[in-house]
Amino acid sequence: MTAEGPAPAPSPSPAPAGRERNDAMWLLAGWVVLSVAGCLLVYFAWGPHLPPGNMSSSAASQQFDNRVLGTVATPVVVGVLLYFGWALAFWRQKEGDDTDAAPIYGNTRIAVTWIAVTAAIVLGLAVFGTYELIAPAGAGAGEGPQPIWKPNSSSVLQVQVIGQQWAFTYRYPQFGGFETTQLVLPLNQPVQFNVTSLDVIHSFWAINLGVKADANPGVNNVAYTTPRKTGTFTVRCSELCGLWHGAMFDYGTVVSPARFLTWAHTTAIQLAPVTKMLPPYALTYDPTVLANLGKVNTELGLTGAGGGYYNPADPEQP
Numbered sequence: 001m002t003a004e005g006p007a008p009a010p011s012p013s014p015a016p017a018g019r020e021r022n023d024a025m026w027l028l029a030g031w032v033v034l035s036v037a038g039c040l041l042v043y044f045a046w047g048p049h050l051p052p053g054n055m056s057s058s059a060a061s062q063q064f065d066n067r068v069l070g071t072v073a074t075p076v077v078v079g080v081l082l083y084f085g086w087a088l089a090f091w092r093q094k095e096g097d098d099t100d101a102a103p104i105y106g107n108t109r110i111a112v113t114w115i116a117v118t119a120a121i122v123l124g125l126a127v128f129g130t131y132e133l134i135a136p137a138g139a140g141a142g143e144g145p146q147p148i149w150k151p152n153s154s155s156v157l158q159v160q161v162i163g164q165q166w167a168f169t170y171r172y173p174q175f176g177g178f179e180t181t182q183l184v185l186p187l188n189q190p191v192q193f194n195v196t197s198l199d200v201i202h203s204f205w206a207i208n209l210g211v212k213a214d215a216n217p218g219v220n221n222v223a224y225t226t227p228r229k230t231g232t233f234t235v236r237c238s239e240l241c242g243l244w245h246g247a248m249f250d251y252g253t254v255v256s257p258a259r260f261l262t263w264a265h266t267t268a269i270q271l272a273p274v275t276k277m278l279p280p281y282a283l284t285y286d287p288t289v290l291a292n293l294g295k296v297n298t299e300l301g302l303t304g305a306g307g308g309y310y311n312p313a314d315p316e317q318p
């Protein structure tokens with residue numbers, strides 16, 4: 001039974017009943033054989049190469065989703081192409097034949113079958129999609145400031161992603177809150193991305209990790225993943241954010257936990273003088289304060305509530 005179309009229409013010329021039955025049986029048999037072969041090919045041969053790969057828990061679950069969706073779609077595609085090809089090959093109008101095929105209007109069996117099969121596919125995929133979003137801790141998507149679906153782990157690495165025109169920077173609050181352009185993650189460690197922006201709306205898209213979360217100014221958008229393979233992954237801004245949006249990309253790396261700790265401690269020490277000048281770690285930052293970042297003057301030893309910034313509201317500052 002095909003899901004995508006009416007059963008084989010009768011041939012244009014009034015054909016004997018036996019001929020119609022043969023068409024229907026051949027079509028059905030061909031559809032079953034090609035669908036089974038196609039589903040196996042899509043799931044097992046093509047599936048492991050589908051995006052976004054399997055570099056992290058969320059990427060792997062998205063790849064599984066794509067394999068399932070591709071496999072479910074295969075019988076539909078095979079049915080449409082087979083019916084189309086069959087009609088072209090065998091149901092052509094013959095010379096001098098002005099008759100029309102029998103109308104399928106009013107065929108209750110086809111109508112009921114059509115509605116039942118398409119409803120089952122759509123509702124089944126809705127249930128599957130909902131489960132697949134919830135079970136893998138939000139599936140790598142931004143869950144907003146109060147995430148409901150969290151990883152089952154007591155130790156989660158916090159990484160803040162800050163978008164601004166036109167670069168991403170990353171803060172590591174569990175290592176003194178240093179801010180760097182490097183995104184380094186340890187293998188097999190659940191990560192919580194806290195994504196925010198300093199200006200317009202950006203979107204943090206760690207493609208190979210299957211993580212995508214909008215970066216909105218004044219909002220903390222949380223997304224989870226667990227890296228499962230070492231290597232390099234691509235980060236792109238996925239929200240049109242101005243002139244150099246297209247250049248707003250970089251690369252992150254997944255390394256062993258030992259290498260990560262070495263990198264984090266070394267970087268924390270290297271950047272300590274800069275970290276002191278940064279605003280204290282927070283889930284969001286006030287862009288009207290940050291606009292004055294370029295006016296930091298350490299030689300004047302400006303300190304106080306602003307953490308060392310030039311504060312236009314402070315009369316004692318130059």
Ligand SMILES: [Cu+2]
Nearest residue numbers: 202237241248
């Ligand atoms: Cu952007």
